Amino acid sequence: MAASLLSQVRAQETAIATLRRALSRGKVHHAYLFDGPAGVGKELAAFGLAQALVCERRGLTAPDDDACGECSACKRVPLREGERRPTHPDVALLERGLYEPGTIGRRTQESQDISIDQVRTIVLARAAFAPHEGRAKVFIVRRAEELSISAANALLKTLEEPGQGTHFILMSSQADSLLSTIRSRTQRLRFGLLPDADVVAILTARGIDPQQANAVARLAGGSVETGATLADPELAGARDAFVQKALRAIAAPDMGPALELAEELKKVKGDLGTLLTALGDALAADARTFAMANDPKAEASAARYRLTLVAARQLDGNASAQLAMESMFARMRAV
Ligand SMILES: [Zn+2]
Structure with missing residues (x-):
């Protein structure tokens, strides 16, 4: 029927x-x-x-x-x-x-x-x-x-x-x-934003792997369209690459790589929020892992995670993307 x-x-x-x-x-x-x-x-x-x-x-x-x-x-x-x-x-x-x-x-x-x-x-x-x-x-x-x-x-x-x-x-x-x-x-x-569970159900029904659907639903902010875009392998690759570059920039001996990444990010404006959420997720996951192992590094990861939220708020307030990223990386490195 x-x-x-x-x-x-x-x-x-x-x-x-x-x-x-x-x-x-x-x-x-x-x-x-x-x-x-x-x-x-x-x-x-x-x-x-x-x-x-x-x-x-x-x-x-x-x-x-x-x-x-x-x-x-x-x-x-x-x-x-x-x-x-x-x-x-x-x-x-x-x-x-x-x-x-x-x-x-x-x-x-x-x-x-x-x-x-x-x-x-x-x-x-x-x-x-x-x-x-x-x-x-x-x-x-x-x-x-x-x-x-x-x-x-x-x-x-x-x-x-x-x-x-x-x-x-x-x-x-x-x-x-x-x-x-x-x-x-x-x-x-x-029409309001959808609960994550509904985004997962719709994406799965469209043939997206359930594990991936779960992962992107957290970033999709209640929109199936955003979820489907996020599940796109090319974009997922770009997101992972950003997270890796960002983590390296935080750990680098000087601000060079961070400044370079901030410069690059000027161009992605529209997707920057998603990239920041992905970085925040990675840092929050680190914080949990360290905390479970009683590793004192948990505190630093949690502080860096909070800095992604500060940066996201600045971007919502139409701050310059490059300046917001530079200041975020500088503060993350100082943690
Ligand atoms: Zn009918």
């Missing part, structure tokens, strides 16, 4: 209960804003709601608060292997660069934003018509914060009064950067 998409969303109890209640009462809002970080289930929930709305059996031979997951309509909603868009004619996906320029009346690829051309062709041209298969019409917008101002403005009227059976699901990890006129026309549902 194929499970409905909604039933596969993990941990987002409040959001999913709200959607199920709306479905069973026949009061599904015409425009939702799924607000939350990447990789926590917004996408699965959006396709799940779309599936429930177009399902042929919901409320008939299947419960009224979820898709059956098995009828012909249900099967055409999830993205198939190698497909970028759902095959169901009443479920449309919007995303920057998703369509060939020619099909949305453009000469060039959308590189900056979701253009007004995409909104005109994919939404406005269809919004006035009844659903092909009679149940509902659903527009899902990935990274809605990428709507251009003109695209967002073009969407406003339809978003406010989309017509019978038409629904919008906007997804965003930066909901506050959406135009307030868009936000005020939507019902906001929050």
Whole structure:
């Protein structure tokens, strides 16, 4: 039996209960804003709601608060292997660069934003018509914060009064950067970070080795997307290499290697937090091992571990990456 998409969303109890209640009462809002970080289930929930709305059996031979997951309509909603868009004619996906320029009346690829051309062709041209298969019409917008101002403005009227059976699901990890006129026309549902156990379960189900899934889940901060990136062998290799270099720099006779590493790290800005967490983990593991052996070096490893947390806070506060790293290494060496 194929499970409905909604039933596969993990941990987002409040959001999913709200959607199920709306479905069973026949009061599904015409425009939702799924607000939350990447990789926590917004996408699965959006396709799940779309599936429930177009399902042929919901409320008939299947419960009224979820898709059956098995009828012909249900099967055409999830993205198939190698497909970028759902095959169901009443479920449309919007995303920057998703369509060939020619099909949305453009000469060039959308590189900056979701253009007004995409909104005109994919939404406005269809919004006035009844659903092909009679149940509902659903527009899902990935990274809605990428709507251009003109695209967002073009969407406003339809978003406010989309017509019978038409629904919008906007997804965003930066909901506050959406135009307030868009936000005020939507019902906001929050999606929080996942518990580590759920990240492990999802990664394992995707074929990642359970031991590795456990290791990366600790660093993933509750996001499956981050976890999957971390499990990438190339990135894992880069992380291990950083930890080794950092440990050597701490133990080196002079600041040379530390300054060199700090200089190198200027460039990785985005992933620096993850690298620091990995270094912190290695130092904390050392501290535990030393402590168990009653080795006095435990104290130094623990102090160095705490310095990684200080550095992480400085980076969150937008300190210069190079200076924060230099000062961290200097203080670690002085321990
Ligand atoms: Zn169905």
